[in-house]
Amino acid sequence: MDRRRFLAGAAAAGVAGLAGCGTASGTVRPPELPEQRLDDGGWERTAADTEEVLSRTVAGTEVSATAVSRVYDDAALRAAVGEKTLGALDAPLSNFFAARIAFTPTLVDVPVESAREELAARAGEAARGQFEAQLAAAGLTDVSASDGGTLAVATGEDAAVTEYSAAFEFDAISFEVRGEPITIEGGSVDVEGVLASWIHDGGLFLSGGAYPAQNVVRTVDRELSEAITVAVEVDLGLEPARYAEEVEALVTRVE
Template sequence: MDRRRFLAGAAAAGVAGLAGCGTASGAIRPPELPKRRLDEGGWERTTADTEEVFSRTVAGTDVSATAVTRVFDDVALRSDVSEKTLGALDAPLSNFFAARIAFTPNLADVPIESAREELAARAGEVAAGQFEAQLEAAGLSDVSASDGGTLTVETGEEASLTAYNAAFEFDAISFEVRGETITIEGGSVDVEGLLATWVHDGGLLLSGGAYPAENFARTVEKELSDAITVSVDVDLGLEPETYAEEVTGLLKRVE
């Protein structure tokens, strides 16, 4: 696995890995997304999935849950980094996803409140578990989760947040500069993720993403001869706070 693609799979974190029980037969409405904001931000959709999450009996009622997922890559950021590294690093670096988990029957029609809460909690637990599994499968290490508090989304509901921290260990990267091979030694970069879940319109919405949590800057020296040594500064100009604000701003507008 090319570990430079560390976020290629992590974007689907909340739900793309929820499959396992087959594909739902009915048409499920996908989550409504802030399309203009995505377009202006240089995001491009990479995945559109519909998968059954689980089927179980709760309070005497047979209930199934189906997830419809949309995943986006920050293509503008990817292109910028690729240009800065002369094509040496060309991979997804920041991702956003949104999913609607629809219940049959509708969650609001399940007769007992405690049963409704159990179903929503079960779907949220599955999503959180898959988020962590996808981060690890994408090559991240030291994945940890913590309570991120709550956030009021645009529809007025209160979303529960889970914050994630991880480390991306990257291999050495080499590129040519005026006929000389410059090599950046391997190392690690901190990564952050955010998963939000909330009940809306009888179903469960999930949204969030993953992004670099620190800038990447290195100074590489190359000895051309006994008398000449050149120094090359590599600074990708990554802006973690900007990425965090952008992902948060997008997820708040999911309906």
């Protein structure tokens, strides 16, 4: 697996494999997203999926759930890093996703309160489990989760937040200087992620993302001749604090 592409799969994990299978029936409204902010920030949609994720009997009531998800890649960041590395590193580095899970009947209409809570809890727990599994499957190591408290979202609720940390191993970067091959050794970069979930209008919302949590700076000395030695520095100029702020701003605006 190309570990540089870890975010491509991790984004959709929050809604994959919750329970059941099959094709969604009917029309489910997708989550409303801050489209202008996404456009202004250089985000590019990479996936749009609709999937039936649950079908079971709860408290004597047949309940089904359909998830509609949207996944975005920070294309502007990807392009900037690609330019800085002369095209040697061209991969998703920061992403954002949002999903709306619609229940039939809605959670509000499920007759027993404990059953409503169970359905929401099952969906939320499964989403977190799939998110973590996908991070690990994509090549991240030392994946850990912690309670991130709550976050006020645009729909008026307080979303439950799970924060993630991991390490991302990246490959060596090679290019030429004056016709001489230069190789910057690979290494490890800290990654952080967030997954928020909340109930609104009888359905469950999931949103989050992942991003580099540290900058990457590498320097290599290269002897071009007996008289000439050059020091080549690669500084990707990554801004973890800005990425964290941007992902949170997008998450809180999902409706």
